[in-house]
Amino acid sequence: MNVHTEQYLHALINWADEVQQKLSHSHREFQLPYWREIDNWKNDIQAKIDDKQELTQEEMYRVKEDGEQILQTILANRKGKNTKRIGVGEHQLPPLPYAYDALEPYISKEIMRLHHDKHHKSYVEGLNNAEKMIQKWTASQNKQMLRHWMREQSFNGSGHFLHTIFWNNMSPNGGGTPKGQLMSKIKEDFSSFDAFKKLFTNAAQSVQGTGWAMLVWELQSGRLAVQTVEKHNMYALWDVIPLLVLDVWEHAYYLQYETDRNKYVENWWNVVNWDNVNDRFNRAQTLTWL
Numbered sequence: 001m002n003v004h005t006e007q008y009l010h011a012l013i014n015w016a017d018e019v020q021q022k023l024s025h026s027h028r029e030f031q032l033p034y035w036r037e038i039d040n041w042k043n044d045i046q047a048k049i050d051d052k053q054e055l056t057q058e059e060m061y062r063v064k065e066d067g068e069q070i071l072q073t074i075l076a077n078r079k080g081k082n083t084k085r086i087g088v089g090e091h092q093l094p095p096l097p098y099a100y101d102a103l104e105p106y107i108s109k110e111i112m113r114l115h116h117d118k119h120h121k122s123y124v125e126g127l128n129n130a131e132k133m134i135q136k137w138t139a140s141q142n143k144q145m146l147r148h149w150m151r152e153q154s155f156n157g158s159g160h161f162l163h164t165i166f167w168n169n170m171s172p173n174g175g176g177t178p179k180g181q182l183m184s185k186i187k188e189d190f191s192s193f194d195a196f197k198k199l200f201t202n203a204a205q206s207v208q209g210t211g212w213a214m215l216v217w218e219l220q221s222g223r224l225a226v227q228t229v230e231k232h233n234m235y236a237l238w239d240v241i242p243l244l245v246l247d248v249w250e251h252a253y254y255l256q257y258e259t260d261r262n263k264y265v266e267n268w269w270n271v272v273n274w275d276n277v278n279d280r281f282n283r284a285q286t287l288t289w290l
Helices: 003-023 028-051 058-077 109-136 144-170 180-190 193-206 263-269 275-286
Strands: 213-216 223-230 240-248
Touching: 003 028, 003 058, 003 109, 003 180, 003 275, 028 058, 058 144, 109 144, 144 240, 180 223, 193 213, 193 223, 193 240, 193 263, 213 275, 240 263, 240 275
Parallel strands: none
Antiparallel strands: 213 223, 213 240
16 A cells, blocks of 8 residues: 555544544434444544555545545434535634734734734625625626626635634644644655745745745645745635645734744744644545545
């Protein structure tokens, strides 16, 4: 069994663990049958890993399909509204996962309050407004206005979604280095963690004007990559999943670092929440193209 197949199977087990964790909050009568199904699926995957025999593409597809079928059954039988769905124009500003001053001395309380309460909030409002205007648009209206609102949706929606990742990518207990499969994958795709960190840092410092640096999972290639985006949505690489994002707009650092973006980027590594990045990586791997 090659290393990519084994990593993918481990990622499926990790995904199953997360499903079981969510199930643990359900009523016992509801969770037990599905818990056993997931256990059996995990045991089957582990047996394949232990067997060390290479799997065909068809066998890999069946393994994944079995897990997806279990999840679909759970969702179909789950009572209540799917809370993951957000209606048109109903996006809300998510709360910070920590206090405003939790990331000090690396990111000040004043920056966090302004960044979250003003800038992120404006992207949420802009996205909601754009979605409502697009929904109202009819073919009898000016197509230039539709183009305008599509652009507003792209800009504000990307700003909202990226900031939501950004807050959770950081923690007062962050810093250090990743562990487990994520570290192994970084070493495989960048040769070493130091090489990755250097590339990411320089990419962030190189962004022209305003934008972001990101560690992403490329679905098509099954590997990690570093990319930059100007504003929130320009020159983006499609069909990738952001794992770790760094905001290098001036509003993210100017009050504390003034024009010294380089120092801001260097200090930001002290608050990176590698547990969150690893969780996103484990989930992303389950979507690898087969």
